[in-house]
Amino acid sequence: MSYLIDNREGVQHLLMGNEAIVRGALEAGVNVTAGYPGTPSSEIIEAFSKIAGDRNIYAEWSTNEKVAMEVAAAASFAGLRSLCVMKQNGVNVASDFLLHLASSGTRGGMLLVTCDDPGALSSVNEGESRLFAKLVEIPLLEPGDFQEAKDLTTWAFGLSEKIKNIVMIRSVTRMSHASGNVTFGPLPETVPHAEYSCDGPLLDTETGPVISMILAAPELQHGPQQEKLEKAARLFEDCPFNTYTGPEAPELLIVTSSACNLYVREAVHLLEIDDRVGILKLATTWPLPPNLIKQNLMRADRIFVVEEVLPTLEGNIKILAADMAPETGIKTFYGKHSGHIPSVGELNPDIVVSALVRILDIDYRPADATFEYEAAALADTMAPNRGMTFCPGCPHRASFWSIHHAIALDGRNGFVCGDIGCYVMGTLPSGYSTVKTLHSMGSGSGLASGFGKLKQFGLEQPVLAVCGDSTFFHAAMPALANAIHHKSPFTLMLLDNRGTAMTGFQPHPGSPVDVMGEPAQAIDIEAICRAMGAKVEIADPFNLEKTQEMLNHLMEHGEGAKVLILRQACALSPERRGKKKFDVSVDETICIGENCGCNRLCTRIFGCPGITWDNDKKVSRIDTIICAGCGVCADICPVGAIRKKEVA
Amino acid sequence: MNSTRLSKDPYSVIITGVGGQGNVMASRVLGSMLVNNGFSVTIGETFGASQRGGSVMSHLRISETSSWSPQIPKGTADIIVSLEPIEAVRVLAAYGNPGVILLSNTRPIFPVNVIKGDAAYPSVEELKKSVRRLIPHSIFIEATEEALKMGNPILANIIMLGAVVGLNILPITRENFRTAIGERVSPDTVDLNMDAFDLGSRLGQQ
Numbered sequence: 001m002s003y004l005i006d007n008r009e010g011v012q013h014l015l016m017g018n019e020a021i022v023r024g025a026l027e028a029g030v031n032v033t034a035g036y037p038g039t040p041s042s043e044i045i046e047a048f049s050k051i052a053g054d055r056n057i058y059a060e061w062s063t064n065e066k067v068a069m070e071v072a073a074a075a076s077f078a079g080l081r082s083l084c085v086m087k088q089n090g091v092n093v094a095s096d097f098l099l100h101l102a103s104s105g106t107r108g109g110m111l112l113v114t115c116d117d118p119g120a121l122s123s124v125n126e127g128e129s130r131l132f133a134k135l136v137e138i139p140l141l142e143p144g145d146f147q148e149a150k151d152l153t154t155w156a157f158g159l160s161e162k163i164k165n166i167v168m169i170r171s172v173t174r175m176s177h178a179s180g181n182v183t184f185g186p187l188p189e190t191v192p193h194a195e196y197s198c199d200g201p202l203l204d205t206e207t208g209p210v211i212s213m214i215l216a217a218p219e220l221q222h223g224p225q226q227e228k229l230e231k232a233a234r235l236f237e238d239c240p241f242n243t244y245t246g247p248e249a250p251e252l253l254i255v256t257s258s259a260c261n262l263y264v265r266e267a268v269h270l271l272e273i274d275d276r277v278g279i280l281k282l283a284t285t286w287p288l289p290p291n292l293i294k295q296n297l298m299r300a301d302r303i304f305v306v307e308e309v310l311p312t313l314e315g316n317i318k319i320l321a322a323d324m325a326p327e328t329g330i331k332t333f334y335g336k337h338s339g340h341i342p343s344v345g346e347l348n349p350d351i352v353v354s355a356l357v358r359i360l361d362i363d364y365r366p367a368d369a370t371f372e373y374e375a376a377a378l379a380d381t382m383a384p385n386r387g388m389t390f391c392p393g394c395p396h397r398a399s400f401w402s403i404h405h406a407i408a409l410d411g412r413n414g415f416v417c418g419d420i421g422c423y424v425m426g427t428l429p430s431g432y433s434t435v436k437t438l439h440s441m442g443s444g445s446g447l448a449s450g451f452g453k454l455k456q457f458g459l460e461q462p463v464l465a466v467c468g469d470s471t472f473f474h475a476a477m478p479a480l481a482n483a484i485h486h487k488s489p490f491t492l493m494l495l496d497n498r499g500t501a502m503t504g505f506q507p508h509p510g511s512p513v514d515v516m517g518e519p520a521q522a523i524d525i526e527a528i529c530r531a532m533g534a535k536v537e538i539a540d541p542f543n544l545e546k547t548q549e550m551l552n553h554l555m556e557h558g559e560g561a562k563v564l565i566l567r568q569a570c571a572l573s574p575e576r577r578g579k580k581k582f583d584v585s586v587d588e589t590i591c592i593g594e595n596c597g598c599n600r601l602c603t604r605i606f607g608c609p610g611i612t613w614d615n616d617k618k619v620s621r622i623d624t625i626i627c628a629g630c631g632v633c634a635d636i637c638p639v640g641a642i643r644k645k646e647v648a
Numbered sequence: 649m650n651s652t653r654l655s656k657d658p659y660s661v662i663i664t665g666v667g668g669q670g671n672v673m674a675s676r677v678l679g680s681m682l683v684n685n686g687f688s689v690t691i692g693e694t695f696g697a698s699q700r701g702g703s704v705m706s707h708l709r710i711s712e713t714s715s716w717s718p719q720i721p722k723g724t725a726d727i728i729v730s731l732e733p734i735e736a737v738r739v740l741a742a743y744g745n746p747g748v749i750l751l752s753n754t755r756p757i758f759p760v761n762v763i764k765g766d767a768a769y770p771s772v773e774e775l776k777k778s779v780r781r782l783i784p785h786s787i788f789i790e791a792t793e794e795a796l797k798m799g800n801p802i803l804a805n806i807i808m809l810g811a812v813v814g815l816n817i818l819p820i821t822r823e824n825f826r827t828a829i830g831e832r833v834s835p836d837t838v839d840l841n842m843d844a845f846d847l848g849s850r851l852g853q854q
Contacts (some may be wrong), residue, residue: 179691266717367723379741384767439729
């Protein structure tokens with residue numbers, strides 16, 4: 001039994017922030033959950049799927065975030081409690097529906113859980129989702145520790161039902177992927193019954209059709225939507241998760257939320273200034289409860305706002321402070337605009353410490369300077385950087401090897417439009433720097449469709465694009481349809497590694513099994529592309545010769561969009577993980593290292609972590625612990641020194 | 649019997665290594681052992697791109713009272729456990745101090761720029777000497793070699809965990825480990841994990 005459904009009230013478990021959110025939703029009796037994988041959010045749907053049978057839950061990995069939100073909204077319309085989850089970039093994808101949903105309102109409690117990634121630790125940007133709450137006029141909650149990640153989630157379902165609208169909970173990497181003690185509450189016995197009441201009058205929120213249709217009468221829906229937000233602000237005045245700790249009248253009031261709460265707590269502890277500063281930790285960051293803010297602004301003349309990335313909370317507090325100035329007096333603010341906290345990258349206790357030291361003029365020396373200097377010097381000389389690369393045995397390394405060589409052989413300066421997946425590393429030397437554009441999900445094919453039409457203006461370069469199998473369903477299909485319809489000549493290399501690999505191998509519409517382990521209708525990518533009208537070829541990227549040959553043929557021949565499906569399972573997939581196809585070894589009598597004229601092709605250029613260089617003997621070696629046994633390196637060695645033997 | 653109190657609150661432990669070495673598992677097991685003994689534990693993990701050859705690091709904060717920052721303030725680690733030798737040096741520079749206790753595996757995993765010949769990997773003997781000059785309390789263990797003798801290199805993380813517990817500094821015991829590992833691995837591999845743990849405890853005390 002999963003510890004997440006431990007029904008002993010008061011028991012404590014060590015939970016990841018993401019697991020705490022799951023437990024909070026379970027304690028609220030959630031029934032329907034949907035999402036699209038994206039670090040750092042993916043554990044949430046994974047966890048729901050594992051306990052689906054025990055708690056009568058439906059969980060799905062949807063085709064994309066917009067569909068996930070729609071699936072969860074349908075459950076809400078039918079009276080159930082539901083949750084959709086995505087990383088920050090996914091909120092952009094879902095935002096079109098979100099704007100309409102915020103307008104139509106919801107019935108059963110519904111949450112949007114977004115996991116932002118300040119510092120872009122596992123994202124292509126650190127774009128933030130908080131601004132969406134303001135933009136589409138819905139409440140925003142941000143848990144300040146792990147217990148709160150659970151409790152606030154449970155509370156949010158009630159809030160959603162009180163105001164009849166979707167509520168957004170925003171986590172960050174250092175909350176979602178960090179862990180802490182969480183004390184469990186009771187799990188309710190739910191007897192869900194789904195029914196969609198839609199026969200009542202238009203705009204009747206209980207019985208009518210749920211629609212977002214304002215036409216020329218914004219007061220009919222937009223007015224009531226804003227009243228919901230005002231009601232939320234009133235409820236936030238007494239929200240138990242907004243807390244103040246510190247003296248009645250501190251020298252400095254720190255206002256913070258989310259993981260920054262933990263950094264602030266740590267910094268105040270390190271500097272031993274508990275008697276000088278007060279901490280207002282806000283869980284309800286939009287809309288801000290005005291009376292609570294006023295009471296706390298009255299405490300001090302100096303206010304320090306600690307948050308990550310954009311000055312969102314800072315801006316919202318300043319607006320209130322301007323309105324309240326006649327009563328509270330004029331405040332001095334510290335934060336992003338004052339230059340005390342950066343607007344780029346994630347925060348940590350040290351950044352908060354150095355800001356506090358400047359604001360309060362404290363003499364603080366954090367570390368032993370001699371040690372610091374010597375340890376840094378040691379790291380400089382002894383700890384070479386660990387650049388990102390594809391896993392040993394990754395099919396993408398082989399694919400990019402072939403793409404790189406096919407473009408070189410073609411000789412017309414072709415380029416690849418990249419997309420989102422592990423293959424973003426195609427921009428780096430680990431992918432032979434083959435990828436030359438990189439933006440959002442599906443954008444590689446869209447850009448390629450556009451580049452393909454530039455021939456009339458003189459663009460003669462062959463246009464290529466890559467996308468993964470999950471990305472294909474998520475957002476590349478409309479771009480491919482566009483290219484085919486408009487006869488835009490480009491070659492899409494569909495890197496089919498049989499799952500959403502980057503985020504932990506989640507299933508997608510092409511998978512035969514869904515996240516709950518139920519048989520699913522696997523949609524055939526090849527058949528889709530053919531039906532759309534593309535010329536389609538399939539190759540195994542581990543077969544370098546055939547892949548390059550097909551690629552060159554497709555680049556030179558045929559009109560319109562062409563698709564080369566490069567099909568080989570991810571090295572970490574259940575079907576390949578821990579199973580070597582080949583035992584690979586280097587014959588030292590044949591490998592003559594630097595002298596063979598290949599410029600150490602296998603180690604210096606191919607760059608698989610499974611091949612290492614023996615500095616003493618000046619030959620290549622296979623690290624058998626790391627090697628995944630794909631055997632591709634045996635095919636690139638010009639003298640046949642790398643041997644592969646099929647594992648019996 | 650180990651101590652039942654913390655010498656410092658919060659007490660900070662870093663477990664570091666390279667993606668795929670079982671770093672996250674080790675931090676979760678250690679964290680569970682402490683939570684089961686009534687402590688408040690916060691773990692911060694950086695593992696977003698770790699499966700693609702990157703460094704990976706877990707920060708554990710142990711307290712009798714509350715959660716702390718999932719990122720340890722610079723220079724304030726109490727114990728650093730490294731599953732890979734150069735990662736030990738890297739973490740030492742950011743979070744070390746003259747009083748830190750360091751336990752490191754000796755088996756290198758070469759970064760791709762070393763494989764390519766763009767950077768040099770130090771000799772492990774040189775590295776040990778330099779680290780010992782900086783940190784009096786440093787222990788090096790051939791954990792991967794020992795794990796290979798036991799049949800699976802992944803057990804290196806459990807050997808290193810055994811070495812940490814064997815220091816008798818943290819308020820946890822061998823029995824705590826049995827409970828925590830039992831919740832995470834299949835019943836038929838518990839004994840093997842216990843053997844790895846016991847071996848680590850012995851090696852850590854040398």
